[in-house]
Amino acid sequence: MPTILEPLAWTLVAIIGLLVGSFLNVVIHRLPRQESIAFPGSHCPSCGHALRPWDNIPLLSWLLLRGHCRYCQARISWRYPLVELAAALLALLAAAVLGWRGQLLPALILLWALLALTLIDLETHLLPDRITKPGMLLGLLVNATAFFSPDFALTRPLDALLGLLLGYGLLRGLAEIYLRLSGREGMGHGDFKLLGMIGAWLGWQDMFLALFIAALSGGLVAIVFLGIGKGRDYAIPFGPYLALGGAILLLWPQAVIEQFLHLAAPG
Ligand SMILES: [Zn+2]
Incomplete structure (x- = not known):
């Protein structure tokens, strides 16, 4: 410019x-x-x-x-x-x-959607289908533009499709197991759809890393709340952490991958 x-x-x-x-x-x-x-x-x-x-x-x-x-x-x-x-x-x-560059446009749309979902989830403990479902579709469409032009897509179309299916399926499976073991609902259906949406925009690789960041940051905050004695009556929704993970992966994927590899294989 x-x-x-x-x-x-x-x-x-x-x-x-x-x-x-x-x-x-x-x-x-x-x-x-x-x-x-x-x-x-x-x-x-x-x-x-x-x-x-x-x-x-x-x-x-x-x-x-x-x-x-x-x-x-x-x-x-x-x-x-x-x-x-x-x-x-x-x-x-x-x-x-x-x-x-072209990718800025879809990046802005995703960030604003994640912001809205975060605030709605904090306030109501809901992640509305009216955002997550069109969000999944739009993510696939954005990445499908890679078939015609490299300018807008954030990941490869196949990785986006896998991200959607694995993101949704993985959390759903984990929630199912948690429910069987503990008899309690651990996550809402909105969380599965949000992770699927993040996968549809960023691909399955970044989807896994976003989930990792969400679990890590959510775990840290839970420990802090337990530490100050408010763990029991302070149920924090998981959506904002997933959104945080998605935003970080969107903006600094390389830095996260390097940190992750460093954690996995120190030295
Ligand atoms: Zn007035």
């Missing part, structure tokens, strides 16, 4: 990130409630007043209105601007790591 266009590209990525973040707020709020994403338009959750376009500028409106509804003065959660900021920062990070 010509140097003169670089600042423009960064600004554009940040603005698109904020706008997507604003859309993700709607998705995060409405999907678990089985509401339509498109209708009605944005409204204050407190008084129901429809928001004008200038009430709905990502980040800015919240700051200008100091976190209150213009119409009823109800407090608007700081979560809204935070999600917008997170979506923009993720986009900038992806552009910085991956550079200005």
